[in-house]
Amino acid sequence: xxxxxxxxxxxxxxxxxxxxxAAIIAVFTxxxxxxxxxxxxxxxxxxxxxxxxxxxxxxFVVVVRRFDLSFPGIASLAAVTIGFLIASxxxxxxxxxxxxxxxxxxxxxxxxxxxxLRLPDIVVTIGSGSxxxxxxxxxxxxxxxxxxxxxxxxxxxxxxxxxxxxxxxYFLLAAYCLAGLVLHRSRFGVALYATGExxxxxxxxxxxxxxxxxxxxxxxxxxxxxxxxxxxxxSGAANTNHGATLLMPAYAGxxxxxxxxxxxxxxxxxxxxxxxxxxxDGFSLLGLPYYYSDGMVSGILLFGVVVFDPRVRRQxxxxxxxxxxxxxNSEFRS
Amino acid sequence: xxxxxxxxxxxxxxxxxxxxxxxxxFTLEKGEIHALLGVNGAGxxxxxxxxxxxxxRDSGDIELDGARVDFHSPRAAIDHGIAAVQQHPELxxxxxxxxxxYLGREGRGRGFLSRIDHAELRRxxxxxxxxxxxxxxxSRPVGSLSAVERxxxxxxxxxxxxxxxxxxxxxxxxxxxxxxxxxxxxxxGALKASGISILYITHRxxxxxxxxxxxxxxxxxxxxxxMESADIRxxxxxxxxxxxxxxxxxxxxxxxxxxxxxxxxxxxxRLRRPGAFDGIDFExxxxxxxxxxxxxxxxxxxxxxxxxxxxxxxxxxILIDGREVSPRSPREALKDGIFLVPGDRRTEGLTxxxxxxxxxKLADLDRASGLFGLLRRRRNRRRARExxxxxxxxxxNLDRPVSSFxxxxxxxxxxxxxxxTEAKVYIFVEPTxxxxxxxxxxxxxxxxxxxxxxxxxxxxxxxDEVHGLADRSFALYKGRQIAPPAGTMSRNDLLTAGIMGRLx
Numbered sequence: 001x002x003x004x005x006x007x008x009x010x011x012x013x014x015x016x017x018x019x020x021x022a023a024i025i026a027v028f029t030x031x032x033x034x035x036x037x038x039x040x041x042x043x044x045x046x047x048x049x050x051x052x053x054x055x056x057x058x059x060f061v062v063v064v065r066r067f068d069l070s071f072p073g074i075a076s077l078a079a080v081t082i083g084f085l086i087a088s089x090x091x092x093x094x095x096x097x098x099x100x101x102x103x104x105x106x107x108x109x110x111x112x113x114x115x116x117l118r119l120p121d122i123v124v125t126i127g128s129g130s131x132x133x134x135x136x137x138x139x140x141x142x143x144x145x146x147x148x149x150x151x152x153x154x155x156x157x158x159x160x161x162x163x164x165x166x167x168x169x170y171f172l173l174a175a176y177c178l179a180g181l182v183l184h185r186s187r188f189g190v191a192l193y194a195t196g197e198x199x200x201x202x203x204x205x206x207x208x209x210x211x212x213x214x215x216x217x218x219x220x221x222x223x224x225x226x227x228x229x230x231x232x233x234x235s236g237a238a239n240t241n242h243g244a245t246l247l248m249p250a251y252a253g254x255x256x257x258x259x260x261x262x263x264x265x266x267x268x269x270x271x272x273x274x275x276x277x278x279x280x281d282g283f284s285l286l287g288l289p290y291y292y293s294d295g296m297v298s299g300i301l302l303f304g305v306v307v308f309d310p311r312v313r314r315q316x317x318x319x320x321x322x323x324x325x326x327x328x329n330s331e332f333r334s
Numbered sequence: 335x336x337x338x339x340x341x342x343x344x345x346x347x348x349x350x351x352x353x354x355x356x357x358x359x360f361t362l363e364k365g366e367i368h369a370l371l372g373v374n375g376a377g378x379x380x381x382x383x384x385x386x387x388x389x390x391r392d393s394g395d396i397e398l399d400g401a402r403v404d405f406h407s408p409r410a411a412i413d414h415g416i417a418a419v420q421q422h423p424e425l426x427x428x429x430x431x432x433x434x435x436y437l438g439r440e441g442r443g444r445g446f447l448s449r450i451d452h453a454e455l456r457r458x459x460x461x462x463x464x465x466x467x468x469x470x471x472x473s474r475p476v477g478s479l480s481a482v483e484r485x486x487x488x489x490x491x492x493x494x495x496x497x498x499x500x501x502x503x504x505x506x507x508x509x510x511x512x513x514x515x516x517x518x519x520x521x522x523g524a525l526k527a528s529g530i531s532i533l534y535i536t537h538r539x540x541x542x543x544x545x546x547x548x549x550x551x552x553x554x555x556x557x558x559x560x561m562e563s564a565d566i567r568x569x570x571x572x573x574x575x576x577x578x579x580x581x582x583x584x585x586x587x588x589x590x591x592x593x594x595x596x597x598x599x600x601x602x603x604r605l606r607r608p609g610a611f612d613g614i615d616f617e618x619x620x621x622x623x624x625x626x627x628x629x630x631x632x633x634x635x636x637x638x639x640x641x642x643x644x645x646x647x648x649x650x651x652i653l654i655d656g657r658e659v660s661p662r663s664p665r666e667a668l669k670d671g672i673f674l675v676p677g678d679r680r681t682e683g684l685t686x687x688x689x690x691x692x693x694x695k696l697a698d699l700d701r702a703s704g705l706f707g708l709l710r711r712r713r714n715r716r717r718a719r720e721x722x723x724x725x726x727x728x729x730x731n732l733d734r735p736v737s738s739f740x741x742x743x744x745x746x747x748x749x750x751x752x753x754x755t756e757a758k759v760y761i762f763v764e765p766t767x768x769x770x771x772x773x774x775x776x777x778x779x780x781x782x783x784x785x786x787x788x789x790x791x792x793x794x795x796x797x798d799e800v801h802g803l804a805d806r807s808f809a810l811y812k813g814r815q816i817a818p819p820a821g822t823m824s825r826n827d828l829l830t831a832g833i834m835g836r837l838x
Contacts, residue, residue: 185711187703194696198685204644204676205697205751206665 010262017260017271021278028282035285042166046158048277049168050230052270054246055253056179057223059269060216062254063183065196066121068217070110071224071250073129076136076243078103078225083145083238086152095152099225106132107221111214125217136240146237157233168230175223180266192216248294252276252301259305275300337400339364339499339531340385340416345394347380354380356555358394362500367522367532369542369563372552373577373797373829378535381552382502385533386418387411398499412492415499419506421630423488431472431479432459435491462490466524468517482514486521493525501525503534507541508631519545537629537833539566551576577829585775586802587782594805596620598656599789600672600759602641605650610636611813614650618759618789623781625804626793627832633813634793635677638763641791642674643667654758668697673757675748677764683748686737690727690747693736694718698755721750725780742766742773749780760784761791766799778803797829811835 028035054071061068078099085095110128113119149155160167183189194202195212203209224246231242250273257272258264276297283293306312340362347355355377362368370378383389385396387405396403398414405411408418425434432455459472470483479487485506492501503522507515522532522545536542542549542563550560558576601617611633618624628634640647643661651658654670661667664674676682684693695702695714703709715732722730725746727739736747745765752760762781766774781803784790794800800807801823808817809831816831823831831837 181708185709186707187699187709188707190692190696190699190702190709193688193692194685197687198681200681201683201685202696204642204664204674204682206663206668207696207699208665 013261017275020260021275024275024278024282028278028285032282032285035282038164040281040285044278044281045166045169046230046234047281048274049166049172050227050234051246051249051253051277052172052273053175053223053227053230054250055257055269055273056175056266057220058250058254059179059264059266060183060192060219062258062264063192063196064213064216066114066213066216068107068110068125068220069122069247070106070125070127070129070132071220072243072245072247073132073136074103074106074221074243075224075228075246076240077106077132077139079228079232079238079242080136080139080145080240082229082232083149084139086149086154086238087145087147089148092153095154096229099229100222103221103225104218107218108214110221111217114217115210115213133240133243136243140240142240144237144239149236154233155236157230168233171230175226176266176270183266188212188215248297249273249276249280252297256301256304259301338362339399340533341397341400342385343395343397345381345384345396346392347384347389348392353555355384355391358555358557360550360557360560362531362533363547364499364531365526365529366547367526367534367545369546369549370533370535370552371537371539371542371549371577376552376577377555378552379504380555382418382504382533382535385411385500386416386502388418412495412498415497416502417492417495417498417500418502419485419488419492419504421504421506421508423484423491425476425484425487425491427477428475430475431470431483431487431490432456434476434487435459435462435472435494437491439494458494459490462494465528467520480514481509482517485510485518489521489525493530498530501530501532503532505535505537505630507536507538508629515541540834542566553577585778587775587779589805590621594619594622594785596622599654600791601653601656603651603653605637605640605647605652607636607640607645607647609813610640611810611815614810614815616808616815616817618791620758620789621785622806623785623790623792623804625800625807626791626810627795627797627800627807627828628793628810629795629832631812632810632832634795634810635763636813637810638674638676638761638793641667641761642672668755668757671758673697673752673755673760675745675752675760675762675765677767679744679748683751684736684744687735689733690722690736690739690750691715691718691732693747694721694750694754697751701754701756717754718750721753724753725750726776740773741768742777745769745777746780749777749784753784757788759789759791761793763793764795765792766794766796797825797832801825801828 025035034040054075058068058071081102082095082099085098086092090098106128110125113124114121157168158166162170183192191202191207191212194205194207195209199209224243227246228242231245232238235242253273253276254264254269255272256275257268257270260271260275261268279297279300280293283296306316338361340360342358342360345355345358345360346353358377358381360381370381372378380389384391387408387410390406396405398416403414405414405416411418426437429437432452436455436458456473463470463472468486470479470486472487476484476487489501489503492498506518510518522534525532534546543566546563548560548562551558596619598617599620602614605614606612614637616624626634626637636645639645641652641661643663643666646660646662652660654672659666659670661670661672667674680686685696691714695709695718702714718732719730722732727743727746727750736744739747765781766777769777781790781792792800792803806822807828808815808823809828810816811832812835814835816835816837818827818837827837
């Protein structure tokens with residue numbers, strides 16, 4: 001163990017993540033040589049952009065220690081709204097603004113019900129997510145919308161490249177930098193962490209705890225709209241199923257990242273989503289049905305939480321201590 | 335008299351450097367009511383926690399009916415016939431009295447799925463209750479019962495096990511009205527008549543005279559004396575003399591010789607919140623420490639929260655520098671220049687998993703951030719380092735999670751957090767709970783130096799702390815202010831005022 005002392009724990013964790021990603025890529029490339037091809041890596045960056053955006057907003061909700069299960073529904077509603085407006089001949093930017101204008105209020109409404117009215121987060125967001133998804137279905141009757149998509153410029157979000165890299169990747173990077181600034185370098189971020197970790201102490205420190213909760217849900221809704229926009233651009237059609245495909249990668253990304261890097265944060269979500277995305281992409285390239293790949297990704301998520309979460313590890317040590325007669329090293333305390 | 339039911343010899347317990355209990359020899363006779371007296375921190379609670387199996391002794395013996403016993407858990411104590419009712423009994427509010435009494439032991443069947451026989455519970459519960467001259471409706475949910483009814487349910491729950499010989503009650507009367515107290519005393523009398531010995535903690539001497547056969551006084555972890563209750567009258571003992579002992583002046587910083595004459599920083603006028611406090615009237619000058627002493631349930635905590643805007647007072651006014659403020663939230667109180675150092679620092683004062691840099695800036699994010707709400711990181715860090723030096727944080731590490739610091743150093747971080755806001759009025763509630771004796775004197779010195787630049791209020795259930803630290807002090811008794819005409823009170827008078835509700 002002494003040899004590791006020169007590296008800080010944070011750096012050690014980062015190296016662990018890099019090693020994990022390298023191992024995953026090596027295994028997939030060995031199984032399927034096409035994995036390392038330009039075409040596939042380009043697909044990975046595009047999927048990463050969509051998953052990463054959904055996970056980004058969710059990170060804020062997880063930081064205030066709440067759950068949001070509504071964003072897939074909100075994303076579906078925004079998807080058909082954007083599709084409908086483009087099909088009706090409105091401009092791309094107008095359609096995107098309308099998608100955000102319909103998604104964000106639903107998120108804020110969630111936040112109001114959970115933060116101010118103190119309703120249970122899971123019930124509220126399942127409810128509002130179902131209603132949003134239901135409205136999306138009413139709109140379309142389950143049909144895909146694709147009229148005018150080619151001429152609208154929407155598909156350029158998927159196809160445009162700078163230096164052979166998709167524009168959505170730049171978009172994702174910019175969003176992460178901005179979110180990192182907000183969460184880790186601004187007073188708003190401090191207030192969010194304080195709200196999540198000890199709402200009573202935060203309230204006693206003059207922080208508007210309820211407003212923080214509400215804002216987090218608003219952000220989650222906003223990024224899910226942007227995420228689904230990229231999904232529409234990739235598939236070339238808007239339909240009600242788009243939102244649901246965001247749920248598992250987003251949650252798995254946030255929680256795996258938090259486990260890997262020792263807490264929910266913007267870099268953690270980035271690392272977590274990246275791992276989940278290259279895994280999902282690899283499995284689909286191998287032709288594995290989704291029920292296998294989802295199961296395997298979930299297994300890796302559980303593994304990551306068990307290995308990296310200090311609370312889980314402490315619990316395991318306690319279990320070990322009750323089985324083994326030798327006392328484990330006690331924690332450092334002054 | 336027959337052999338005692340319970341005896342301890344040389345019972346000792348240390349927490350870190352503090353001798354919570356030192357060499358306690360104690361006997362409890364069969365069928366007696368025995369009161370435990372002592373100021374906060376005297377060792378009463380540690381003593382009954384050891385007897386009820388909640389914590390383990392370091393050394394000494396416990397004998398029950400003449401045989402040495404060892405309790406490793408509350409369960410083991412109950413099996414030996416010692417049942418304890420905590421100060422705030424843990425009952426399930428949504429279940430009925432019957433269900434609470436037999437919680438976990440409802441049926442004769444085995445396993446989760448065995449049916450609960452409600453008629454049987456009712457029969458057994460009524461039979462248990464019939465042994466006592468009290469009348470309560472056990473079919474109501476416990477959440478709808480009064481304080482004394484809940485206490486009785488908790489006692490019945492403890493008694494519902496077979497073979498209980500000793501019943502321990504931790505301050506059962508502190509939240510009861512006079513009428514409710516009589517109900518509880520009837521119950522205690524009936525327990526005694528059935529041969530059960532009762533050990534109970536109280537702060538009130540008149541109760542001892544009324545109900546107890548004998549009493550024992552604890553002071554700084556030692557048993558000072560055990561006497562017959564009748565001796566209180568015949569020997570004209572004073573509670574203060576019994577409980578306080580020698581002054582421990584040396585841990586308090588010297589008070590300024592002349593009375594502080596700075597401008598009035600805070601004045602409170604006829605502040606009232608029904609059920610908590612009424613007619614609170616006082617002022618604090620810049621450069622002054624005002625102390626308020628009160629027992630648990632005196633309204634101390636509620637008063638501090640009203641001043642800090644957590645719960646609003648119903649009427650009355652609060653003035654800062656002569657300007658009326660009525661904080662509706664801690665946010666507004668902080669803006670008005672009031673900072674609360676809460677009694678429960680771990681839940682109300684600190685974000686334990688985060689560093690001290692994070693915590694210190696938390697109460698004034700306006701000051702901590704600049705353009706676009708971006709944090710002034712370098713400046714915050716420098717300020718946190720300066721404040722860590724001012725409060726003498728040890729170790730002076732700004733990045734370690736706050737949870738890894740000792741209680742005294744956690745309190746210093748809360749004080750640094752207050753200093754960061756540059757408040758005008760600091761309210762300390764129970765400032766040294768969970769702080770060891772060496773660190774206490776450092777905290778007191780810090781509070782005194784804080785008073786040089788601001789007004790300080792100290793609210794505590796520790797009479798010595800209030801008296802030793804404050805320039806002026808008064809007591810709070812059941813929500814009423816017991817203040818001396820002259821502004822200063824002797825230590826004994828302050829204790830009497832807080833415990834009996836009157837000036838001598």
